[in-house]
Amino acid sequence: MTPESILDIPLKASYNVVSDTYKGSGLDIHQVCEEMRQKNPIFEGDFIKQFGIPTNAGLAQGTKPTFALFGYHDVMGILRDAETYTNSFILKGFGAAFDGGLFILGMDGEPHRNVRKLLQSAFMPATVNGWRGKIDRVIREDFLTPMVAAKKANLMEFGLYFPIRLMYSLMGFPESDTAQYNRFASWALLMAGANQIDPDKIEDAKKMGALAAQGLYDAILQIVVSRRGEEGQADDLIARLLRAEYDDGTKLSDHEVVTFVRSLLPAAGETTTRTLSTILTMLFTQPGLLDRVRNDRELIPKLIDETIRFEPIATFKVRETSRDVELHGVHIPKGSFVQAMVVSANRDESVFENGQKFDIDRVQKPSFGFGFGPHMCIGQFVAKLELNVALNAMFDLLPNLRLDPDYPLPEIQGAQLRGTSEVHVLWD
Numbered sequence: 001m002t003p004e005s006i007l008d009i010p011l012k013a014s015y016n017v018v019s020d021t022y023k024g025s026g027l028d029i030h031q032v033c034e035e036m037r038q039k040n041p042i043f044e045g046d047f048i049k050q051f052g053i054p055t056n057a058g059l060a061q062g063t064k065p066t067f068a069l070f071g072y073h074d075v076m077g078i079l080r081d082a083e084t085y086t087n088s089f090i091l092k093g094f095g096a097a098f099d100g101g102l103f104i105l106g107m108d109g110e111p112h113r114n115v116r117k118l119l120q121s122a123f124m125p126a127t128v129n130g131w132r133g134k135i136d137r138v139i140r141e142d143f144l145t146p147m148v149a150a151k152k153a154n155l156m157e158f159g160l161y162f163p164i165r166l167m168y169s170l171m172g173f174p175e176s177d178t179a180q181y182n183r184f185a186s187w188a189l190l191m192a193g194a195n196q197i198d199p200d201k202i203e204d205a206k207k208m209g210a211l212a213a214q215g216l217y218d219a220i221l222q223i224v225v226s227r228r229g230e231e232g233q234a235d236d237l238i239a240r241l242l243r244a245e246y247d248d249g250t251k252l253s254d255h256e257v258v259t260f261v262r263s264l265l266p267a268a269g270e271t272t273t274r275t276l277s278t279i280l281t282m283l284f285t286q287p288g289l290l291d292r293v294r295n296d297r298e299l300i301p302k303l304i305d306e307t308i309r310f311e312p313i314a315t316f317k318v319r320e321t322s323r324d325v326e327l328h329g330v331h332i333p334k335g336s337f338v339q340a341m342v343v344s345a346n347r348d349e350s351v352f353e354n355g356q357k358f359d360i361d362r363v364q365k366p367s368f369g370f371g372f373g374p375h376m377c378i379g380q381f382v383a384k385l386e387l388n389v390a391l392n393a394m395f396d397l398l399p400n401l402r403l404d405p406d407y408p409l410p411e412i413q414g415a416q417l418r419g420t421s422e423v424h425v426l427w428d
Contacts, residue, residue, distance in 0.1 A: 010182075010186065011189070013186075014190050015160060015270065015273070015421075017189065019414065019417070023413060024414065024415030030343065033070055033344035034344070034347070034356070036068075036341075037348065041327075042070075042330050046066045047341070048316065052415070064335060064337055065332070065333055066337040066339065068338075068340075069339070070345065071344075071345060071350070072348035073351075074327065076368070076372060078319055079317060082109075083109070085319035085338055086108045086320050087105060087107065087108055088106055088108045090105055112374065112375075114246060116374070118245075118246060119241070119244070123378045124381065125381050136393065139386075139389055140393050140397065143158050143162045144397045148427075151426060151427055155424075159276045159277060159423075160269075167264075168184065172236030172237055172238035173223060173238075184265065187213075187215050188212070188266040188269075188270075189266060189270060190208050190211075190212035217259075217262060224238060224242070228242060228254065237261070238261065270417075271313055271377075272383045273419070274313045274417060275304075275308065277419040277423060278307050278420070279304060279391070281311075281411070282310070282311070283303065284403050286358055290401075293391075300391050301388065302360040304387050305364050306362065308369035309369060310358045312367070313369065313419065315418065316340060316342055316416065318339055321336045321338060340368075345367075346368055346369065370383075401425055402427070404426045410424075
């Protein structure tokens with residue numbers, strides 16, 4: 001495969017590469033975690049290995065002492081304490097593609113706090129809510145209205161493309177060539193798909209990921225350089241990054257802006273796509289839920305939050321210990337990997353009454369679908385707004401929306417990055 005052919009892989013094919021990478025061995029991760037949660041709060045060893053998927057520790061996973069935690073309070077404690085449970089090991093794996101740039105996921109301590117402070121205002125509700133009109137217009141005019149006459153669709157075709165279109169626009173990419181968004185998104189997914197553990201796929205995946213990472217870097221750099229000095233008071237993310245200053249007045253370099261934007265792209269669209277797929281699956285398969293939400297749109301935020309609790313896209317987070325710790329009487333040496341099983345903690349019966357039941361009426365408590373603590377997902381408010389607007393628009397423009405009986409029921413799959421690729425529907 002030539003570099004040119006690698007960089008011309010369609011977006012849907014790249015998305016499927018990631019889905020296949022994290023689909024796993026077929027074990028039911030909810031069931032296995034429930035058994036562990038009831039039997040033993042801590043697992044000594046590489047718990048994730050049985051599912052046949054990579055972690056963000058890369059090939060280093062398995063070479064160090066490894067432990068898994070399943071309970072709500074344990075997972076909260078790990079994600080909250082970024083001094084003890086650190087992220088910088090990621091820079092040696094997936095983060096190596098970012099060349100020492102602004103890769104917030106792999107930062108710890110004061111550098112992470114400084115960068116987070118610098119970027120936070122661009123992602124807070126006050127800023128994000130100002131984008132509602134644009135998000136609504138794009139979803140309705142560019143995507144759903146052209147679909148109406150067909151009266152049937154796989155909603156995940158819409159779900160794959162609209163978050164890409166929105167995020168790249170909100171970031172400040174030129175809007176003259178929307179096909180280029182999909183190409184950039186494909187490259188970003190190829191970077192994520194490079195995290196392989198299958199020995200037959202490792203070398204090809206690394207090659208594809210490296211070429212995609214460089215192609216994306218070069219493309220974003222051109223945009224950033226062209227925007228430098230012209231950002232004015234524009235509200236897009238790149239303009240905000242170019243205006244941003246550290247406490248000492250220093251501005252971000254072009255390299256820092258490019259690497260930060262590039263680090264967002266693998267998740268910026270895909271996470272929203274997968275979350276929409278799980279929301280739609282619950283909406284169409286839980287008895288009575290569709291009509292209830294369609295008739296009372298105030299329930300949409302509850303639907304989103306309960307789905308993120310019940311079916312988190314990221315089922316676990318890996319951290320590395322910066323010191324010796326002891327949990328549940330087990331000694332965990334400094335430098336160990338700790339797998340915080342979000343998918344288990346989100347259904348912990350000691351915190352969530354009937355935690356294995358999907359219930360949008362439950363009193364919501366903090367869950368970990370968007371992470372928790374210092375590394376909580378910086379883009380969560382954008383994702384929730386996009387999902388809310390998309391669901392409202394579907395109900396408005398696709399009357400009597402319902403599952404297409406000619407296709408199987410949608411099924412959520414994956415040991416990590418869970419979701420479904422097909423939600424076939426009809427409307428009147």
